[in-house]
Amino acid sequence: MxxxxxxxxxxxxxxxxxxxxxxxxxxxxxxxxxxxxxxxxxxxxxxxxxxxxxxxxxxxxEKDEFSYQEMIAFLPLNSHRLPQRVLIIGGGDGGVVREVVKHPLVEQVVMCEIDPAVVDVSKRYLPFMSAAFDDPKLRLLFEDGYEFVKNHPNEFDVIITDSSDPKGPAECLFQEPYYRALYRSLRTGGIICCQAESYWFDLTFIKQLVRKCRGIFQSVRYGSTQVPSYPSGQIGFLVCSKDQSVDFADPVNKFTAVQCTGMQLRYYTSEIHTSAFRLPPFVQKELDSV
Missing domain, CATH: 2.30.140.10 (Spermidine synthase, tetramerisation domain)
Structure with missing residues (x-):
C-alpha cells in the first residue's frame, strides 16, 4: 500500500x-x-x-476514539427532550452505538451499515468498540442507509450519520437530497447529527454544508471535538433540528458527574457539550456569513 x-x-x-x-x-x-x-x-x-x-x-x-464517539452521540441525544428512537447510518466499528445505548432515554436503536465486513472486523479485532452489537436495544441492518431513510418517513427522534469523508460512496451523504431525506425521516422536533470535517482544512466545505442545511432545518449549528489521530487533530459535527427553539449549546438533558462515571464516559460532560459550540472567531465569522 x-x-x-x-x-x-x-x-x-x-x-x-x-x-x-x-x-x-x-x-x-x-x-x-x-x-x-x-x-x-x-x-x-x-x-x-x-x-x-x-x-x-x-x-x-484505541487511544482517542471515545472523544469522537461520545460527542457524535450525546450532542444530539442531549439536545432532544425525549430521544426514544434513534437511527445510526454507518458506524460499522460499533463506537457510536456503544454510546447511544447507554443513554437512559433511548429505547430502540436501528443501525444501517452498508459493509458487513467492517462489523465483522470490529468484533474480531476491536473489542473496545464492538461491545454493544449484542445489546437488546439494537436492530442491526446491512443495507444502504440513504435508501433506508427515504423509505422510513416520520420514524425517528434522532438520526446520527457516522460517515467517512465525502469521497466515493460516502459523497452522497453530504448532499442536499440526503439532508432532505433525513428531515422527512424525523419525527416532530427531531434532530440529526452528521460528521462534518475539520474547520482547519475544510472550512469552505463546512460553510456549504451549513448553507444546505439552513435551507431545510429550522436550527443548525456546528460543534467541535478533538481527535489527535485525525490529520488536523480536530473534527466537527453538524447538528440540525426541526424545532427552531432548540439551543444546541444548552443541553436539555444534563448528565451529573455520577451519571458520567456510571456510563464510563471519558470525554463528554454537559460542560464539554456547551463548549463544543464555542468556536474560534475566525470560524464563527465564516459560519455567520452563510
Missing amino acids: DSFKKGWFTETGVLNSSTTNLSIRVDQIIHEQKSDYQNILVFQSELFGRCLVLDDAIQCT
Whole structure:
C-alpha cells in the first residue's frame, strides 16, 4: 500500500489538498482485506493502540476514539427532550452505538451499515468498540442507509450519520437530497447529527454544508471535538433540528458527574457539550456569513 513507508502509516486527510499528512508508526499489521466496498486495515501502534483504517483513512484508534464517539452521540441525544428512537447510518466499528445505548432515554436503536465486513472486523479485532452489537436495544441492518431513510418517513427522534469523508460512496451523504431525506425521516422536533470535517482544512466545505442545511432545518449549528489521530487533530459535527427553539449549546438533558462515571464516559460532560459550540472567531465569522 502506498500509505506504508518504512514502517509508518501515512494518511493524507485533507479534502482539497495533498500538502498535509499524518503518520503513525506501525508496530504490527493485525488484519487487512478488501471487502465489496472498501479496503480494511487494522494495525497496532505503540502510542495509539489498535487502529482501524478504511480506504487509507484512519477511522478510529484505541487511544482517542471515545472523544469522537461520545460527542457524535450525546450532542444530539442531549439536545432532544425525549430521544426514544434513534437511527445510526454507518458506524460499522460499533463506537457510536456503544454510546447511544447507554443513554437512559433511548429505547430502540436501528443501525444501517452498508459493509458487513467492517462489523465483522470490529468484533474480531476491536473489542473496545464492538461491545454493544449484542445489546437488546439494537436492530442491526446491512443495507444502504440513504435508501433506508427515504423509505422510513416520520420514524425517528434522532438520526446520527457516522460517515467517512465525502469521497466515493460516502459523497452522497453530504448532499442536499440526503439532508432532505433525513428531515422527512424525523419525527416532530427531531434532530440529526452528521460528521462534518475539520474547520482547519475544510472550512469552505463546512460553510456549504451549513448553507444546505439552513435551507431545510429550522436550527443548525456546528460543534467541535478533538481527535489527535485525525490529520488536523480536530473534527466537527453538524447538528440540525426541526424545532427552531432548540439551543444546541444548552443541553436539555444534563448528565451529573455520577451519571458520567456510571456510563464510563471519558470525554463528554454537559460542560464539554456547551463548549463544543464555542468556536474560534475566525470560524464563527465564516459560519455567520452563510
